[in-house]
Amino acid sequence: MDKHLLIHKFKTKNGNQYVYDAWTNNTYAVNDIEIFLIENYSLLHNPEFKKGLKNKYPNYDIDNSIKEVSSWINVDNAFIPKNFQLMNFYTKEQYCKEVNNLGQMILEVTERCNLICKYCYRNEFTKKRTSPLKDMEWEIAKKSIDYYINKINSPDRTKVKGFASLSFYGGEPLLNIKLIKKCLNYINNLDFDDSITYHITTNGTIINKEIADLLEKHGIQLLISLETAYSDESGH
Numbered sequence: 001m002d003k004h005l006l007i008h009k010f011k012t013k014n015g016n017q018y019v020y021d022a023w024t025n026n027t028y029a030v031n032d033i034e035i036f037l038i039e040n041y042s043l044l045h046n047p048e049f050k051k052g053l054k055n056k057y058p059n060y061d062i063d064n065s066i067k068e069v070s071s072w073i074n075v076d077n078a079f080i081p082k083n084f085q086l087m088n089f090y091t092k093e094q095y096c097k098e099v100n101n102l103g104q105m106i107l108e109v110t111e112r113c114n115l116i117c118k119y120c121y122r123n124e125f126t127k128k129r130t131s132p133l134k135d136m137e138w139e140i141a142k143k144s145i146d147y148y149i150n151k152i153n154s155p156d157r158t159k160v161k162g163f164a165s166l167s168f169y170g171g172e173p174l175l176n177i178k179l180i181k182k183c184l185n186y187i188n189n190l191d192f193d194d195s196i197t198y199h200i201t202t203n204g205t206i207i208n209k210e211i212a213d214l215l216e217k218h219g220i221q222l223l224i225s226l227e228t229a230y231s232d233e234s235g236h
Helices: 032-039 047-054 059-076 092-099 122-128 138-152 173-188 209-217
Strands: 007-011 017-021 026-030 104-108 165-169 197-202 221-224
Touching: 007 032, 017 032, 026 032, 026 059, 032 059, 047 059, 104 138, 138 173, 165 173, 173 197, 173 209
Parallel strands: 104 165, 165 197, 197 221
Antiparallel strands: 007 017, 017 026
16 A cells, blocks of 8 residues: 555645645645655655755745644654554455455445536536446346345354445436335345345435335335535536
């Protein structure tokens, strides 16, 4: 794992610079010196390193930046200079064992949605698409369910029963209600060593009696997203 994958630099429209640290979930306002120090923290207290900075920046600014970055590292444990070395990464065997304790599986049953909510992260994604939005195919859904049930039935599973959860997601998942119904019927005919709770994240705008009956029959829990300012697919 590359430590820099957990550090994201960005600028605002007015030119302010920031660094987001995924390790601590903190965002820091930074200058050019601090960005350089963050990317080269192992050289932070090297005298030759500081001499090189003096050729480009005032000594006062360098000292202040070193104090700032050192504080973020030592107080916040940001930018994983110490934590990265201390992390115990799973071996392949350990990873495989942990996967057997998989709690939730999410099926993105469609990329389509009947709304274009301004807050939705998929809004920009959809606008930039040059190919048609897709529905999940049954073969993919079936393979995913079989994989999940295999993990639930694994003799290496140590998770307490009752944590198995299957979620239907989108887009607007209810636009592909046929696939959801097929998945539920398929699961009902399988043998597995746990009870599964079902969830759907939906905008709730296309729920009719048929869908409501299906939700009630399988005890599906709803997470309904609400947005007061939206437009439909035609832009109205």
